[in-house]
Amino acid sequence: MSKNIFFKNKGPIKVNRLFKSNNQNKDIITDIKTLDKAGKYELTFFDSIKYLESAKKTKASYCLTTDKLKKYIPNNCKIILAKNVLLDLSRVLREFYPFADIDYPDTTIKKPSPSKFKHVKFGNNVLVGNNVKIGKNSIIGSNSIIEKNVKIGMNCIIGSHVIIKNSIINNSVVIQDGTKLGQKGFGFIPSKKINIKFPHIGKVIIDDNVEIAASCTIDRGSVDDTCIGRNTYIDNQVHIAHNVKIGSNCMIAGQVGFAGSTFIGNNVSIGGQAGISGHLKVGNNVKIGGGSGVVKDIPDNQIVMGYPAVSIKEFLKK
């Protein structure tokens, strides 16, 4: 069970302290994870039939879910019922991770010590937080900020005016000027009085040989992670929301936007200004035309275009 290296976990916490409805249960919960990642003593959540396959196989000890969905949860996992799963989840996440719902600027950042980063080249005014690791032959441009616990691999070139927080970056990654990685995503429970900010305890994971151009924003995951696969190239001003997973060898042109929790396969190319709605699955080898608006899943090997995006044949027929 991997530990959260970016947010301090206040657990374990007893079930009856977290859920009044379970006030006799003195078992402990140690952490909160997604259906596929949670294990023993961990809490997961299941709020949409879209995640049925993962739900059936979850190894979590506890699952927060609805009366309607509870039947899909395997027997080894104890049900905790909620009227509004995300509202309860948000509350419980805050118990475990009280500082994950706002991006408090890292107060540990300071000028990097040359003895600690012997084989790293820094521009001027770079600020690095506690426990940051940067591999050899990497370069960090001027005025950039690498917040605490971030890991950057070898041979990476990070531009100037970049901010990286809550992220793990593998080797030979290039990030151009002004890009921001790992900030909290756009997640909250709307409320007329004051919205409830949803804690974001996930991270951003960037695999080898990825290139991210200038002025992009890639939000960290909420409970899950946001992932960019190896050898994927991303152009300027692309916005990638929380929990998005992009495969390897993809090409994402300028100003494309991805809404939250969408899954993109390998070898996918997306034209400029296209938008991909949330919670979708786009298959491998898909081509999405520039300016398209993708609002439903796309199987492997399709070429789509338009708003809403349809197969290229159908688009040309119109």
Added chain:
Amino acid sequence: MSKNIFFKNKGPIKVNRLFKSNNQNKDIITDIKTLDKAGKYELTFFDSIKYLESAKKTKASYCLTTDKLKKYIPNNCKIILAKNVLLDLSRVLREFYPFADIDYPDTTIKKPSPSKFKHVKFGNNVLVGNNVKIGKNSIIGSNSIIEKNVKIGMNCIIGSHVIIKNSIINNSVVIQDGTKLGQKGFGFIPSKKINIKFPHIGKVIIDDNVEIAASCTIDRGSVDDTCIGRNTYIDNQVHIAHNVKIGSNCMIAGQVGFAGSTFIGNNVSIGGQAGISGHLKVGNNVKIGGGSGVVKDIPDNQIVMGYPAVSIKEFLKK
């Protein structure tokens, strides 16, 4: 009559100095404001029938308008005729406010003095201008710049690489990394030789509990202000042009763009990459689908989608 705290007013100026056509009139004009805000000794302007209701009720002493529109101006307000209202307005604005048509970087900014900001936490290399006020328990992230006369309330969390100028920010506002607030908007009088830059003497006003994500741009108003209502949440890379007014409890997803002077009601939700044209009125409780292009007013409680945006029923019929 409120005073402009961001731009120094060189008034009062005599009418005959401002307008050759009124060369006998030695009355004074003290300031320039919109139809609804101008009062005694103040000049307003009326250049589009869209603002008829405000024109009828203006309390301004003078109004710059056209021969065609002058009949709507109440008797207590003296007419000054113009062939091109905005051209004359731009010229007169420059007389009152000679430094509002270009964003001259604030030369008063410096490291904030701890004694002046006792209960504020600053990251590294923060720069603060003269007469900035920041409420207690607020935090300003590293490399951020807060230009002169800006007011920030209590319990605000401002990220790193943020620039705030010509803005008033209330309490408990969160602004994430890289967002720029209060710069001059995209206003000018086109001219083949050299465009005439339109002075922007307005500000940005952000109400309580607003959250603005990373790398947004919110321009200050030209003569009016740009306003974001309480508890409204705005995702990454959103662009809000001059004079836009967004109500309370709105949700604006990533990469949405608002053209100038548009009015958005309360409880409005707007999907990613939607665009809203200028000078429109979007009612309360409206839902605008992602990727839509809104080109006309929308009454309360509508759900719209498409380009150009139509009611959801009509969109699905197509």
Added chain:
Amino acid sequence: MSKNIFFKNKGPIKVNRLFKSNNQNKDIITDIKTLDKAGKYELTFFDSIKYLESAKKTKASYCLTTDKLKKYIPNNCKIILAKNVLLDLSRVLREFYPFADIDYPDTTIKKPSPSKFKHVKFGNNVLVGNNVKIGKNSIIGSNSIIEKNVKIGMNCIIGSHVIIKNSIINNSVVIQDGTKLGQKGFGFIPSKKINIKFPHIGKVIIDDNVEIAASCTIDRGSVDDTCIGRNTYIDNQVHIAHNVKIGSNCMIAGQVGFAGSTFIGNNVSIGGQAGISGHLKVGNNVKIGGGSGVVKDIPDNQIVMGYPAVSIKEFLKK
């Protein structure tokens, strides 16, 4: 023959060292340029019939092209055949310019010396590279970075958090906060193992009286330059890809995106969020509606709208 002031040229290099297929040829090549700019001892390339007119008139000594296109090259220019022109071009470019395929942060930047820039006003923490030239009465805002060899004219106002590299900026240009100029564009040869990054040896050229608003990105050219004509105004969050040429007196609204190598005439106005595909020619006096997607050439004096963009008449008919 103009010299590349931003990237050091390792040439001349003998033809037989560059191309195995020409292993007897000990002539030299001194540089690599586009069809219209290459001259004696220089190599050019011709990979698309779109550039036929320039190909017929090239004065280059050598041209990299395909078996199919070689017949259009004039006799004075020697053909070098390639199966994949861009792949070979990329390899040869790297021989001449080994550091142009990644934006290595400029390590020569430092606080500007007041004696070198007597009539320039700098904000705080400005960083300036070797051999930068800035004209008198120009102002550079705080935390901005001007990398080596950049030229900025007189009376320019550059905002804060701006990065300018590989660029030549004429007089009276205004650039607002957070804009990034001259970074490498989105050019590479896809390969499942590791994409081959295309060297970008071009620059950005900004003519007199241009205004560029906040948080734009303008990439430098690959072999050609990216150019913005005089008195053109560009709103916030606009993305301009490599080799784009925009004429004079244009108006580009917020969040517009240009794909690579597109040519825009004079007096063109483009509404917010419009997208222009790559390698197109948009004529003079064209008006493109907000949100449009332009996918083919547009002749002079047209008004177009829609996705894909069609004449306004056709759009309204639908």
